[in-house]
Amino acid sequence: MKSIVTFAEQRDGKLRRPSLEAVSEARRVADAMGGAQVEAVVIGAGSGALAAELGHYGADVVHVFDAAELAHYATEVWARALGQVIGEVKPAAVLIPFTAMGKDLAPRVAAATGAGLVSDCSALAVKDGKLEARRAVYSGKAFATVRWSGEPQMATLRANVFSLATPDTSRAAKTVARTVDAASRAKVTAVNAAAGGKLELTEAQTIVSGGRGMKGPEHFHLVEDLAAAFGAAVGASRAIVDAGWVDHHIQVGQTGKTVSPNLYIACGISGAIQHLAGMSSSRIIVAINKDGDAPIFKVANYGILGDAFEVMPKLTEAAKAYFAAKG
Numbered sequence: 001m002k003s004i005v006t007f008a009e010q011r012d013g014k015l016r017r018p019s020l021e022a023v024s025e026a027r028r029v030a031d032a033m034g035g036a037q038v039e040a041v042v043i044g045a046g047s048g049a050l051a052a053e054l055g056h057y058g059a060d061v062v063h064v065f066d067a068a069e070l071a072h073y074a075t076e077v078w079a080r081a082l083g084q085v086i087g088e089v090k091p092a093a094v095l096i097p098f099t100a101m102g103k104d105l106a107p108r109v110a111a112a113t114g115a116g117l118v119s120d121c122s123a124l125a126v127k128d129g130k131l132e133a134r135r136a137v138y139s140g141k142a143f144a145t146v147r148w149s150g151e152p153q154m155a156t157l158r159a160n161v162f163s164l165a166t167p168d169t170s171r172a173a174k175t176v177a178r179t180v181d182a183a184s185r186a187k188v189t190a191v192n193a194a195a196g197g198k199l200e201l202t203e204a205q206t207i208v209s210g211g212r213g214m215k216g217p218e219h220f221h222l223v224e225d226l227a228a229a230f231g232a233a234v235g236a237s238r239a240i241v242d243a244g245w246v247d248h249h250i251q252v253g254q255t256g257k258t259v260s261p262n263l264y265i266a267c268g269i270s271g272a273i274q275h276l277a278g279m280s281s282s283r284i285i286v287a288i289n290k291d292g293d294a295p296i297f298k299v300a301n302y303g304i305l306g307d308a309f310e311v312m313p314k315l316t317e318a319a320k321a322y323f324a325a326k327g
Contacts, residue, residue, distance in 0.1 A: 002034075002036040002037070002092040003037045003089050003092065004029055004036055004091055004092060004095065005041060005089060005093070005094045006022045006026045006039070006041070006095045006096070007019070007040075007041050007082055007094075007096045007097070008023065008054055009101050009102065010042060010044055010047055010050055013046050013047075013049065013050075014050075015050050016097070018098070018102075018157070018159040018202070018203065020164055021157065021159065021163070022096065022097050022157050024164050024165035025095060025157060026040075026059075026093075026095050027057070027059075029095075029124055029131065030058075033092070033126055036092065037060045037061065038059050039059065039060065039061040039062070039089055040054045040059040040061070040062045040173075041062075041065070041081065041085050042062060042063070042064055043065040043082075043180075044066070044073075045066065045067060045069075045071040047064055047065065047070075048175070050062075051064055051173060054173060055172050056168055056169055056171055057165050058171075059173045060174065061173060061175075061176060062174070063085050063178050064175055064176065065081045065179070065180050067179065070182060072191060073188065074184045074186060075105065075186070076185065076186070077182050077183075077184050078101075080180055080181065081178070081180040083112045085178070086113050086115075090151075090152070091152050092151055092152060092153065093131055093151075093152055093153040094109075094115060094152050094153070094155070095154075095155055096109075096157070097159060098121075098157055103119075106119065106156050109154070110154050114150075115153070115154040116149065116153060118153075118154070119156045120135050120156060120158050121133040121135050121155045121156065121157050122134055122135060122136065122158050122260075122281060123161075124162075130147060130153070131147070131148060131155070132145060132147050136280075139273050139277040140276055140280045140281075158281070159203055159260065160203065160205070160262075161260045161281060199232070201233050201249075201250060201259055202257055204232060204233035205261050206227075206230050206231065206232035206261055206262060206264075206265075207227075207234075207259055207261045207263070207264050207265070208223055208227035208233075208234060208235065208267065209234070209235030210234075210240065210269070211269030211270065212237065212243075212268060213267065213268020213269065213270070213290070213308055214240065214245075214268045214308065216245070217244075217245035219309070220245055220246060222267070222309070222312045222316075226312050226319070229315075229317075230263075230265075230323075231323075232263075232265075233261075235251070235252040235257075235259070236251055237251070237269050238251055238274060238275065252278045253272075253274045253275040254275075254278060255274065258279075258281075259278060259279050259282065260281040260282055261283070262284060263283070264279050264284070266279075266285065266287045266288065266289075267288045267312060268288065268289060269294075270291065270294045270295060270296060276295070276296075285299055285300045285301050286303075286304070287300035287302070288306070288308050288311050289303070289304075289308070290305065290307050292305050
């Protein structure tokens with residue numbers, strides 16, 4: 001029987017949403033292949049407790065690498081563990097979330113296992129028993145349909161694009177306890193996390209981003225206030241990151257993060273192609289700009305032509321009133 005292997009990324013003992021999206025998509029692909037088996041790989045200290053949840057989202061088998069020495073991510077060790085499972089299972093396909101960890105891990109595993117890798121996929125289909133992937137090219141100006149010539153067919157999946165399956169708590173996955181040589185040329189001694197309470201951009205369902213139209217860092221609080229009213233993550237264009245107004249970790253675009261939220265609100269962002277490459281796959285795009293010729297309006301579902309300094313405070317108050325009434 002054919003198998004599809006997925007990598008389930010976890011952080012602080014919790015599965016990240018892109019991991020659950022990958023397992024959900026693997027289940028759909030497996031069913032389309034005629035009932036292939038879905039096998040998930042989860043690595044890290046305490047990760048054994050996550051096997052049941054992966055089963056609820058469609059995994060038939062969960063390979064667990066649970067050991068104290070696996071407390072922190074290390075590329076060599078994680079690649080060795082995932083490669084070990086791929087080598088034994090010989091799956092038809094391998095799906096990995098297109099997260100910071102996935103971007104680091106997938107190429108190394110692909111090289112080690114001889115897999116063809118298609119990165120940043122936004123759709124998968126099964127044609128004649130083989131996978132077919134859709135991905136953006138030329139900074140999002142076009143899409144390419146790609147097929148593999150051999151196996152395993154490896155793909156990284158863009159976050160927030162593939163829908164989550166409805167978890168079935170009656171579903172139980174078989175758990176396989178595994179070990180891996182934790183020796184590595186590089187050792188992680190500590191992890192300095194960003195301030196608590198901040199939403200991860202790539203997993204956020206709503207994002208409010210600011211650009212050069214905010215005129216200075218002293219006005220960026222308007223973006224943060226609007227984001228807080230919506231319960232959204234905060235993003236930024238490259239221009240203001242380069243200017244030193246905000247940190248690079250919230251940059252959206254070709255040289256920043258690629259996001260696909262349900263709602264993306266662009267405030268004072270002109271819409272350069274490099275920025276559009278990172279957010280054009282958002283489901284609903286709202287643009288606030290006083291320049292009617294700004295390129296952002298060409299991709300926006302809704303445009304507000306006006307001064308951001310006048311529009312944003314009113315929109316913030318309206319959002320607060322709406323969510324307060326909604327309870």
